[in-house]
Amino acid sequence: MSQEIIIKDAVKRYGDxxxxxxxxxxxRNGEFFTLLGPSGCGKTTLLRMIAGFxxxxxxxxxxxxxVINDVPAHKRNIGMVFQDYALFPHLTVEANxxxxxxxxxxxxxxxxxxxDDILKVTRIDQYRDRLPEALSGGQQQRVALARAIVIHPTVxxxxxxxxxxxAKLRIEMRTVIRDIQRENGITTVYVTHDQEEALxxxxxxxxxxxxxxxxxxxxRAIYSRPANTFVAGFIGHSDFFRVRCEGGRVRFSESYxxxxxxxxxxxxxxxxxxxxxxxxxxxxxxxEGPCLRAKVLKKVFLGRYxxxxxxxxxxxxxxxLEPIELSQDISSAxxxxxxxxxxxxxxxxxxxNVYAADTGASLMKEVAAR
Amino acid sequence: xxVRVDFWxxxxxxxxxxxxxxxxxxxxxxxxxxxxxxxxxxxxVSNFVTFFTRxxxxxxxxxxxxxxxxxTLAAVALGxxxxxxxxxxxxxxxxxxxxxxxxxxxxxxxIGAYSWVLLLGRSGVVTQFFAxxxxxxxxxxxxxxxxxxxxLKLYPFIFMYVSGAMKKLDPSLLEASRSLGCGPARxxxxxxxxxxxxxxxxxxxxxxxxxxxxxxxxMLIGEGxxxxxxxxxxxxxxxxxxNANFAAAIAVVMVSVTTxxxxxxxxxxxxxxxxxxxxxxxxxxxxxxxxxxxxHGWCYLVAFLGILPQATVVYTSxxxxxxxxxxxxxxxxxxRAIFSEMGASIVNTYCYGGLGICGIVVxxxxxxxxxxxxxxxxxxxxxLCSIFPYVISGSVLGIMLLMAFNKPPLALSGTxxxxxxxxxxxxxxxxxxxxxxxxxxxxxSSEEAAVSLGASPLKSFLxxxxxxxxxxxxxxxxxxxxxxxxxxxxxxxxxxxxxxxxSVAIYSEVQSASYGTxxxxxxxxxxxxxxxxxxxxxxxxxxxxxx
Numbered sequence: 006m007s008q009e010i011i012i013k014d015a016v017k018r019y020g021d022x023x024x025x026x027x028x029x030x031x032x033r034n035g036e037f038f039t040l041l042g043p044s045g046c047g048k049t050t051l052l053r054m055i056a057g058f059x060x061x062x063x064x065x066x067x068x069x070x071x072v073i074n075d076v077p078a079h080k081r082n083i084g085m086v087f088q089d090y091a092l093f094p095h096l097t098v099e100a101n102x103x104x105x106x107x108x109x110x111x112x113x114x115x116x117x118x119x120x121d122d123i124l125k126v127t128r129i130d131q132y133r134d135r136l137p138e139a140l141s142g143g144q145q146q147r148v149a150l151a152r153a154i155v156i157h158p159t160v161x162x163x164x165x166x167x168x169x170x171x172a173k174l175r176i177e178m179r180t181v182i183r184d185i186q187r188e189n190g191i192t193t194v195y196v197t198h199d200q201e202e203a204l205x206x207x208x209x210x211x212x213x214x215x216x217x218x219x220x221x222x223x224x225r226a227i228y229s230r231p232a233n234t235f236v237a238g239f240i241g242h243s244d245f246f247r248v249r250c251e252g253g254r255v256r257f258s259e260s261y262x263x264x265x266x267x268x269x270x271x272x273x274x275x276x277x278x279x280x281x282x283x284x285x286x287x288x289x290x291x292x293e294g295p296c297l298r299a300k301v302l303k304k305v306f307l308g309r310y311x312x313x314x315x316x317x318x319x320x321x322x323x324x325x326l327e328p329i330e331l332s333q334d335i336s337s338a339x340x341x342x343x344x345x346x347x348x349x350x351x352x353x354x355x356x357x358n359v360y361a362a363d364t365g366a367s368l369m370k371e372v373a374a375r
Numbered sequence: 376x377x378v379r380v381d382f383w384x385x386x387x388x389x390x391x392x393x394x395x396x397x398x399x400x401x402x403x404x405x406x407x408x409x410x411x412x413x414x415x416x417x418x419x420v421s422n423f424v425t426f427f428t429r430x431x432x433x434x435x436x437x438x439x440x441x442x443x444x445x446x447t448l449a450a451v452a453l454g455x456x457x458x459x460x461x462x463x464x465x466x467x468x469x470x471x472x473x474x475x476x477x478x479x480x481x482x483x484x485x486i487g488a489y490s491w492v493l494l495l496g497r498s499g500v501v502t503q504f505f506a507x508x509x510x511x512x513x514x515x516x517x518x519x520x521x522x523x524x525x526x527l528k529l530y531p532f533i534f535m536y537v538s539g540a541m542k543k544l545d546p547s548l549l550e551a552s553r554s555l556g557c558g559p560a561r562x563x564x565x566x567x568x569x570x571x572x573x574x575x576x577x578x579x580x581x582x583x584x585x586x587x588x589x590x591x592x593x594m595l596i597g598e599g600x601x602x603x604x605x606x607x608x609x610x611x612x613x614x615x616x617x618n619a620n621f622a623a624a625i626a627v628v629m630v631s632v633t634t635x636x637x638x639x640x641x642x643x644x645x646x647x648x649x650x651x652x653x654x655x656x657x658x659x660x661x662x663x664x665x666x667x668x669x670x671h672g673w674c675y676l677v678a679f680l681g682i683l684p685q686a687t688v689v690y691t692s693x694x695x696x697x698x699x700x701x702x703x704x705x706x707x708x709x710x711r712a713i714f715s716e717m718g719a720s721i722v723n724t725y726c727y728g729g730l731g732i733c734g735i736v737v738x739x740x741x742x743x744x745x746x747x748x749x750x751x752x753x754x755x756x757x758x759l760c761s762i763f764p765y766v767i768s769g770s771v772l773g774i775m776l777l778m779a780f781n782k783p784p785l786a787l788s789g790t791x792x793x794x795x796x797x798x799x800x801x802x803x804x805x806x807x808x809x810x811x812x813x814x815x816x817x818x819x820s821s822e823e824a825a826v827s828l829g830a831s832p833l834k835s836f837l838x839x840x841x842x843x844x845x846x847x848x849x850x851x852x853x854x855x856x857x858x859x860x861x862x863x864x865x866x867x868x869x870x871x872x873x874x875x876x877x878s879v880a881i882y883s884e885v886q887s888a889s890y891g892t893x894x895x896x897x898x899x900x901x902x903x904x905x906x907x908x909x910x911x912x913x914x915x916x917x918x919x920x921x922x
Contacts, residue, residue: 108829
């Protein structure tokens with residue numbers, strides 16, 4: 006039976022070094038929940054605490070109503086998929102998949118049926134008598150997944166399972182994983198540092214940094230309404246500007262300000278605005294209406310997009326040394342610009358996010374860290 | 376919450392206790408007794424004063440160091456070029472030469488010593504051949520003989536180490552240096568030698584320590600030229616009842632010397648060594664002309680000299696004998712004699728060796744796991760314990776065990792158990808090292824996968840990790856096994872009439888000039904060695920022994 010996972014004030018310490026200080030999260034039953042963050046942020050550490058390979062120095066982790074802190078790893082009934090797959094190299098595909106059933110009172114006939122079924126679902130039926138070394142990376146991944154699911158685990162844990170595959174296979178396998186997870190309706194915790202993968206696969210994402218969860222939300226909310234500047238900078242790219250909030254309007258320069266309808270009413274004074282590179286509207290400078298004046302420094306053609314690095318007049322980027330990035334969808338590009346061109350830039354108020362200048366926390370309505 | 380006994384914690388405690396009882400405590404008591412007066416039992420440093428003030432005694436230390444240094448240099452000079460040539464060039468019958476070298480490496484040195492007596496001794500074949508021509512051959516007895524025998528016996532270690540290093544040498548490095556304008560000769564000096572130097576030093580240490588600890592060879596052919604292990608043995612077992620305290624003091628001197636050499640070498644190697652990641656291997660090239668003749672000649676000659684003692688032994692075991700001399704014609708009399716008169720020693724060797732190797736394998740599995748996967752203060756201490764066997768020579772170990780276990784509660788002296796214990800302590804490092812090496816290559820997550828699927832820690836270790844470690848453990852265990860059945864220096868101190876092993880029997884047969892039976896026994900040992908290797912090769916599917 007799949008279960009929810011409740012993490013309450015969990016602490017991980019190595020000696021005097023606290024890696025995770027009091028972390029809490031509720032992972033819903035049947036949900037695909039992703040831990041996303043830069044390397045060293047503690048996401049794998051947290052996953053291994055849930056699995057039982059890391060001790061828990063404080064707080065509790067529960068599966069449903071059962072606190073599992075002191076349950077040894079082999080009694081937790083978890084399915085785990087490892088980064089290097091961790092297939093048993095001396096056992097055939099079938100024996101690998103069957104291994105976990107030996108420790109559960111599954112009658113022989115049912116075990117056979119379950120193994121057959123999962124081998125078919127994961128489409129590795131024809132390789133059942135091979136040793137893992139005779140399989141490709143994608144096939145090994147399928148075996149690892151089959152082996153973890155066949156035991157009907159309470160929760161499924163996956164530690165960067167796709168990071169050893171090439172780009173094309175990675176996209177194929179994430180669909181396979183998602184489909185099988187949906188079909189089985191099993192609570193899944195998935196660790197990755199690949200934001201695109203996280204956005205594509207998850208019901209909800211927890212963005213972590215330095216052992217602290219920055220935001221838990223749906224992929225859409227994480228992308229369009231980040232809880233703070235860290236999330237905004239880590240998921241996709243954001244250009245940050247020093248701005249002034251003036252009663253629902255955000256001023257970028259002396260001559261340019263936009264109305265931001267979702268800005269909290271109490272937001273006033275100094276703030277930081279985050280703009281996605283694709284949310285700029287770019288036009289020739291001669292066009293009518295108010296705009297920010299800028300100059301193209303560099304231009305990179307990326308297929309669907311053209312990326313420009315620009316320098317802006319009148320407004321103040323947060324990191325003055327970093328160039329401002331702006332991308333133009335070529336299907337909607339009326340003009341193409343070149344290095345050295347003078348351009349005009351406008352912004353859409355509904356796409357802008359505003360953050361507190363001191364803490365970096367979002368100043369938008371209805372945005373919370375969780 | 377119920378108290379669960381963690382399996383690995385229990386194992387740590389048990390192994391630690393075994394080490395404490397059988398290694399640390401005896402070593403401590405050896406140290407203590409070195410500082411005691413033989414007659415009064417009071418504390419004294421007079422044993423050490425005697426050793427360092429009387430030329431008769433302190434000379435043996437210098438002799439030992441001189442012998443070991445010369446052996447090491449000679450072994451490097453023989454083994455390193457051999458390995459280099461074999462790696463760089465296509466030689467004829469390369470495989471055969473390699474096998475010869477492995478066999479000569481695994482045979483006990485004292486068999487070499489006594490074969491060389493048969494060849495170059497006072498009435499040796501070669502000596503008499505040249506004497507008939509009116510030529511005088513150098514004497515095999517004394518310093519020269521010991522160096523010759525040990526260098527030929529030990530150069531294969533250098534060969535194996537350097538061969539391993541040559542396999543890891545990245546040919547791109549040589550090509551890069553060639554592309555920068557460096558000629559072949561300077562390439563060897565400037566690139567190859569620095570790159571394999573740490574390995575040569577590691578191999579050199581092994582050779583140095585082995586020759587320093589070697590007892591059989593100097594005992595058989597040293598005659599007046601005494602080295603430390605012989606001195607320890609004589610003082611301990613001496614005709615006049617021996618002086619255990621003085622022998623202990625000499626043993627302490629030996630242990631101190633070997634420990635400081637070991638630590639110095641480790642320090643040097645750590646400073647010199649570097650990591651290199653090579654994808655490609657050097658492909659041997661063809662050579663022709665005079666160079667081919669020289670290279671082939673060198674490789675064949677070295678391998679031939681190395682295997683010569685073994686060949687002599689096997690050959691003479693089938694000769695007819697009349698007392699100490701061989702007479703014309705072949706017979707199996709020597710074999711009949713050993714099976715009827717010395718059958719017990721053969722049985723003993725296999726029984727004790729078998730028990731020892733079981734103990735070694737179990738300990739190696741567990742200790743390797745503890746030291747790689749469960750690092751903590753206690754397991755680090757175990758690592759420290761496992762270097763003891765490197766610095767404690769067989770003679771010292773024999774004395775140490777005998778002194779510690781000659782009285783209750785553990786009165787083991789004279790029993791088979793004490794011999795098995797000495798086997799385990801002496802030869803554990805071979806297996807432990809290869810077990811640790813293979814465990815480093817096994818991903819930790821396989822075992823975690825088993826745990827995540829519901830296997831208990833012990834079950835997952837047995838199902839997965841232990842199973843994957845098997846090839847490495849097996850290789851190490853074969854080397855340990857071969858070393859165990861050929862063990863002489865500790866057994867000769869620990870044995871009694873009923874617990875005599877084959878190597879002790881060979882030694883006493885040689886002492887009583889029964890060369891025929893000695894040769895037959897030695898051939899049985901050599902045969903066992905070769906069979907063990909063949910078995911390993913067929914089990915592992917590999918054709919190489921590596922360290």
